[in-house]
Amino acid sequence: MIQLTTDERIQNVTQSKPVILTGLRANNDLHIGNYFGALLPLIDLAKTRSEEFQINLFVPDLHSFTTPIDHSALQADIWNNLRIFAAAGLPLDNPDIFLYRQSYVSAHSELAWIFDCFTGFGELSRMTEFKDKSARLGVDHIGVGQFNYPPLMAADILLYNAVYVPVGDDQTQHIEFTRNTAERMNNQFGDLFVIPKSVKEQHEFFGKDQGLRIKDLVDPTKKMSKSDESGRGIIFLGDDPDDAAKKIMSATTDSFGNIHFDFEKQPGVSNLLQIQALLLNQPLDETVRHWEGKSNYGDFKREVAELVKDFLINFQERLKHVDDSQLTAKLAADEIAMNEVANATLYKVQQAVGLRPQ
Secondary structure, three states, X not given: OOOOOHHHHHHHHOOOOOEEEEEOOOOOOOEHHHHHHHHHHHHHHHHHHOOOOEEEEEEOOOHHHOOOOOHHHHHHHHHHHHHHHXXXXXXXXOOOEEEXXXXXXXXXXXXXXXXXXXXXXXXXXXXXXXHHHHHHHOHHHOOHHHHOHHHHHHHHHHOOOEEEOOOOHHHHHHHHHHHHHHHHHHHHHOOOOOOOOOHHXXXXXXXXXXXXXXXXXXXXXXXXXXXXOOOOOOOEOOOOHHHHHHHHHOOOOOOOOOOOOEOOOEHHHHHHHHHHHHHHOOOHHHHHHHHOOOOOHHHHHHHHHHXXXXXXXXXXXXXXXXXXXXXXXXXXXXXXXXXXHHHXXXXXXXXXXXXXXX
């Protein structure tokens, strides 16, 4: 591995490459839907775009408790998920990929407070995610942190002049909020921030098609999610491989008696076809052609179950061999470099609003 000194890391981050920024999950168990739907595409982006872009991968640990969590487990969760990204192939020796924890760069919190003071109550009240969660949980059971999540997310992006931020459809409103915040501050105080690309331009850059999405094994009409309290419909990366294979064998299919890819009529079978295609790293239509019209669901499930079992055995073995010292060194160097960049942006804003002398 190529080791760079701290000064070299700081110099590297100030060489004005355009920035792609995205967050790595800080808590919650990761499942195979996360792995194939988000984690691998993110790592592929980091590998393929790092020559032309600086890639900022941050752990949003401050965001992680906008809703209640087990705080005693947060550190273990953060490190487990960092190790998972390393085991999945994140290149820790790439000098254009920066890995850091949000709370280790205090400028995130400081700039978020400034943004709070330039954001209207009504603007935040209209944010869809807040409205949905407050309606579901009740306003007395949701924290203020969920309400002012968007200013912190705007700080995450604008501190580093990030141009591109890959987000799902549920986060597109936050990109527009970030752009509005940057424009508002720039209009009042001058050229403070680079404005991220619009949602339309983000989709054009990353591609609107997000690829295959693994569904719940018990209810294949909904996505695989930790909200499945029974655990029967979800395969976590830490599941015992034999138990995971049993989940596949008991997955919901149908009574049609033939294998056909059709998410409207045969969502369970179609979901298993997707899982097999992802595990084999082959085009979906190739997997479908192999099974199309066959009637033995048992053979089909056993083949998918064996692939899932082998995948988990191999992945968990790689996870055991992640070098924590290498990961620690990467975080330490990159967090120093990110503090340099973020503090420079913060200081410029502090000067503009009168908190520091011109």
